[in-house]
Amino acid sequence: MNKLVVMKFGGTSVEDAVAINRTAGIVQGRCDKGLAPVVVVSAMATVTDQLLAAAAAAGQGDREGALAISARLRNRHVETAAKLVSAEGISELSRYIEAEFASLEEVLRGLAAVGELTPRISDMIVAEGERLSSRIIAEAFRHRGLDAVHVDSRTCIITDAQHCKAVPQDALIEQRLKEYVLPLAAEGRIVVMGGFIGATEKGVTTTLGRGGSDFTAALVGGALDAGAIEIWTDVNGIMTTDPRVVPDALRVKTISFEEAAELAYFGAKVLHPATILPAVKKNIPVLVLNSRNAENEGTRIISLAPHCRSPFKSIAVKRRLTIIDVVASRMLMSHGYLRAIFEVFDRHKCPVDMVSTSEVSVSLTVDSNEKLPAIAADLSQLADVKYEGRKALVCMVGENIRGQQGIAARVFQAIRHVNVRMISQGASEINMSFMIEEDDVEEAIRSLHAEFFNDPDPEIFDVEAVRKIEESIG
């Protein structure tokens, strides 16, 4: 067995000194089992949002607002570091943190004066979250007796220059990781690196898109042929739906790569959509685990999932979507019409989630975004255009819907009180998705969950956990 294991800890798993100490314990546990961990960490919880808010404020000329956010973040990082690192070790780390905030503030002041936030500056600001967390965590690990060493991800995760959603350059990444990380891991040292961030070949800081630390973990695991990739988060694994919506959602014990990718793409925040790809290519198992409940066995994502008697494994929901209706009777069926429509989206670099066509119209859904008025203006050159926000896409995923009869009838019977705007089945054989109003999400998900997970297959779902809770309630 390959001993290398990539362990990614999300924001909540490193949110404060207590959480970071827990993380150190989990990593120590892997070392005790003879494994060689490479650790990828997110920024401390909410830091990315706050850095983005500071950047936005500065970009609008609100210098004081931006500096106030930065001051709060500085205190949080300094205080966390002081709790983790002893008095003799802290001075160098404190100097690092202070220097980072001094340069962040300089950038924010400059930005407020210029009043224009570019994607390149945004990446430079937001990358601070992972740069700081990874340095602090590496130092904290050393103080707990782990032989940790910090590696700046920007030396290894080489991307193109599409700021805020940069595309990793696989061959270069593999070469750099083999040069800078593999020898350290081979010596028995624990590399700690920040997720989400990278750099162009010229060294300009980039980021991989929100939630991108999962992606970093998979890139590292794929490039170094890891034996496993562990995604440590704040829930017991991939659940039958978001436990914030349905608190008694069940843990899915095993799920296929294909199903997990579909869920991630359609909004199950627990995993970043691109995460799966580098792991699939190399057939590396991915585990989703709970850092607050490390004993739990989590979810195992593998290439072929065992048979499941339930049609669905999980229900994902993607909110804040907009439906765009393009109506053009005169262009009906005309050759090249759809291409002309899609070219508009392409020009604005706006991905489309779902498409449905009728005799005279095409409906498309996209993430609500600031480009919509410009997209609508371009589309109105071709046809009549209407767009409406506050929509949500519900996506039900399971390999077993293939060939089962009557599933759609059960789905729509369960949500008969909800207005369904668009339906899609068939784009992928393992998902059934439809658009509803954002306000109806909670009711729809609860009804669907009750319909499809009331008699769960114990081979696939953690039915034991439910029994234990019921027993404890008596």
Ligand code: ADP
């Ligand atoms: P991290 O900071 O560890 O990356 P995220 O907040 O990105 O964590 O993802 C974990 C969250 O994903 C959970 O707290 C949960 O609310 C949400 N989530 C959405 N759908 C699911 C699902 N099907 N299974 C588990 N968690 C889900």
Ligand code: ASP
């Ligand atoms: N810190 C980044 C974010 O919040 C990346 C991550 O946590 O995966 O989006």
Ligand code: MG
């Ligand atoms: Mg995440």
